[in-house]
Amino acid sequence: MDSLPIDKDFLKTNIVLNITHLVTAIGFVIVAKIDVGALIQFVRVIGMSYMLISLIGFMGMNIVIGEQWEDVIYHNLLSYLQFGLGVILSIIGSILIKTHRSLFLY
Numbered sequence: 001m002d003s004l005p006i007d008k009d010f011l012k013t014n015i016v017l018n019i020t021h022l023v024t025a026i027g028f029v030i031v032a033k034i035d036v037g038a039l040i041q042f043v044r045v046i047g048m049s050y051m052l053i054s055l056i057g058f059m060g061m062n063i064v065i066g067e068q069w070e071d072v073i074y075h076n077l078l079s080y081l082q083f084g085l086g087v088i089l090s091i092i093g094s095i096l097i098k099t100h101r102s103l104f105l106y
Contacts, residue, residue, distance in 0.1 A: 040096045047089030054083035 057079035
């Protein structure tokens with residue numbers, strides 16, 4: 001018996017998306033080793049990229065009149081998650097850049 005009533009295809013992704021996430025994670029580690037300022041910019045750029053990708057996903061959404069909103073939300077759940085990740089990364093990048101600047105001003 002499953003503990004969650006979710007389809008097995010819930011958030012099913014393809015290999016390209018999985019490789020993109022792996023390369024992004026490796027990029028975070030490499031840039032973190034190089035420079036903190038570069039890491040902050042990398043976080044902001046990745047955040048904005050995720051928001052752009054999710055907006056492209058939303059524009060590709062085809063809403064047929066009479067379709068249930070639950071279906072629309074379910075089919076675009078990955079775009080919602082990517083948009084949320086982009087917003088969070090952009091906010092973190094903005095906070096980090098303000099903190100980084102204030103530390104080096106004094």
